[in-house]
Amino acid sequence: MSKQNPRQLAFLTLRDVHRGAFADVALDRILRQADLSDADRGLMTELVYGSVRRQRTLDALIDRLGKKPASKQAPDLRAILHLGLYQLRYEERIPPSAAVNTTVELAKENGLAGLSGFVNGLLRQYIRLTVKNEGESEISQQNPLQLSKDPVERLGILHSYPDWIVQLWLEQLGEEETELLCEWMNQPPSIDLRINPLQTSIAQVEAAMLKADILVRRVPHLPQALRLIGSSGAIQNLPGFQEGWWTVQDSSAQMVTHLLDPQPGEIVIDACAAPGGKTTHIVELMQDKGKVWACDRTSSRLKKLKQNAQRLSLKSIEICTGDSCNLPQFINLADRVLLDVPCSGLGTLHRHADARWRQTPETVRQLSTLQTELLNKTSAYVKPGGILVYSTCTLHPLENESVVEAFLSHRPSWQIEPPPSNSPLMDLRLPAGWIKVWPHRHQMDGFFMVRLKRGTGD
Numbered sequence: 001m002s003k004q005n006p007r008q009l010a011f012l013t014l015r016d017v018h019r020g021a022f023a024d025v026a027l028d029r030i031l032r033q034a035d036l037s038d039a040d041r042g043l044m045t046e047l048v049y050g051s052v053r054r055q056r057t058l059d060a061l062i063d064r065l066g067k068k069p070a071s072k073q074a075p076d077l078r079a080i081l082h083l084g085l086y087q088l089r090y091e092e093r094i095p096p097s098a099a100v101n102t103t104v105e106l107a108k109e110n111g112l113a114g115l116s117g118f119v120n121g122l123l124r125q126y127i128r129l130t131v132k133n134e135g136e137s138e139i140s141q142q143n144p145l146q147l148s149k150d151p152v153e154r155l156g157i158l159h160s161y162p163d164w165i166v167q168l169w170l171e172q173l174g175e176e177e178t179e180l181l182c183e184w185m186n187q188p189p190s191i192d193l194r195i196n197p198l199q200t201s202i203a204q205v206e207a208a209m210l211k212a213d214i215l216v217r218r219v220p221h222l223p224q225a226l227r228l229i230g231s232s233g234a235i236q237n238l239p240g241f242q243e244g245w246w247t248v249q250d251s252s253a254q255m256v257t258h259l260l261d262p263q264p265g266e267i268v269i270d271a272c273a274a275p276g277g278k279t280t281h282i283v284e285l286m287q288d289k290g291k292v293w294a295c296d297r298t299s300s301r302l303k304k305l306k307q308n309a310q311r312l313s314l315k316s317i318e319i320c321t322g323d324s325c326n327l328p329q330f331i332n333l334a335d336r337v338l339l340d341v342p343c344s345g346l347g348t349l350h351r352h353a354d355a356r357w358r359q360t361p362e363t364v365r366q367l368s369t370l371q372t373e374l375l376n377k378t379s380a381y382v383k384p385g386g387i388l389v390y391s392t393c394t395l396h397p398l399e400n401e402s403v404v405e406a407f408l409s410h411r412p413s414w415q416i417e418p419p420p421s422n423s424p425l426m427d428l429r430l431p432a433g434w435i436k437v438w439p440h441r442h443q444m445d446g447f448f449m450v451r452l453k454r455g456t457g458d
């Protein structure tokens with residue numbers, strides 16, 4: 001088997017991931033050195049991300065079909081079984097016989113020739129249990145899993161999530177909607193563009209895309225958003241990228257800046273700015289008039305922000321590298337502060353295959369402490385009468401509602417402010433005043449955002 005076999009490269013990537021590498025970093029590293037056709041790159045990417053994402057379901061199948069549970073299998077064998085089972089269960093384009101044969105080959109090529117019979121037997125047993133018999137209307141995908149009635153366990157195993165995430169969503173949504181959300185987060189992510197009105201118009205971008213046979217559609221309520229439909233190839237090759245006509249940014253992230261509603265001539269501090277998706281949106285809405293301080297503690301990410309600002313030809317950004325909790329020069333300075341804090345990303349699990357396995361209740365608690373500190377400290381940069389928008393791309397109340405409620409409980413001069421009066425965001429506002437975007441309801445990334453106003457009294 002050649003080194004340029006996409007399944008072999010997928011196996012090597014999974015091996016790195018099981019040793020602790022981030023899935024996207026490991027995949028990128030191997031893909032950069034690989035000599036693969038576009039189709040094989042696509043297959044390899046799908047096999048890696050799919051196997052990582054569906055890990056719990058695939059392990060449950062190994063538990064059921066193997067003699068030893070998945071956790072006791074040798075790591076390389078487990079990765080190979082994940083690849084084989086993933087293809088059988090989720091890759092309808094691959095004939096089952098091809099999935100089995102190529103997986104058996106993988107075992108042989110990677111020092112597991114003695115176990116190739118076991119691999120073959122386990123995969124063929126899966127096929128036997130799921131095959132459609134004469135007269136049956138559909139393949140029973142659930143049978144080999146023997147699911148429990150307990151909703152946490154059932155949804156966690158069937159859709160491959162840790163129990164604590166399922167529990168968290170069940171508490172907020174109930175079983176039916178949690179299942180929809182679990183399914184939604186296992187779909188391939190969509191790509192949205194945000195048009196730069198200082199360089200072009202949405203109609204001009206639509207026309208350029210149409211000419212290049214790229215399908216797009218507008219996103220209701222978002223004046224500068226276009227969603228790409230179907231495959232579009234490399235983003236940098238799309239019309240208007242070099243010219244700075246647009247930025248890739250999900251629709252829900254675009255909403256955050258509309259909630260901030262920055263005005264030309266103002267001073268705005270973006271306290272967690274890099275890589276600048278929202279900073280550049282702020283500047284566009286201010287027509288590049290005024291000053292936007294882009295603060296972040298990670299200089300490599302700020303480098304990307306500078307590149308983005310350059311490509312979009314935006315001038316009114318000043319970079320500030322360091323801890324945003326400690327910027328005394330900004331006290332009482334800003335008309336508006338955007339605080340788009342680091343978070344557990346539970347609203348964007350579909351974009352990061354391994355995120356659901358990396359986050360834990362403990363990392364969430366640590367993030368909540370950091371978010372609370374950032375909110376307490378950066379609120380002092382808002383001048384009396386000014387606005388602060390707090391946002392996250394997570395769906396965990398400890399990082400959202402709890403942080404905001406604790407802040408308001410000891411800051412009597414601050415209050416929640418409704419979205420700007422003519423804003424479409426009004427429709428999404430919950431009775432408590434904040435906006436929570438649930439992906440399965442709104443077809444965009446999960447987000448939390450709230451607009452806070454500082455009174456003039458202190």
Ligand SMILES: C[S@@+](CC[C@H](N)C(=O)[O-])C[C@H]1O[C@@H](n2cnc3c(N)ncnc32)[C@H](O)[C@@H]1O
Nearest residue numbers: 272273275276277278296297298323324340342
């Ligand atoms: C969610 S990301 C920001 C994304 C950005 N707003 C955008 O739309 O492109 C959070 C950022 O907060 C930064 N960060 C975390 N703790 C910080 C701190 N104490 N001071 C400044 N930046 C911090 C991280 O480096 C990271 O870039």
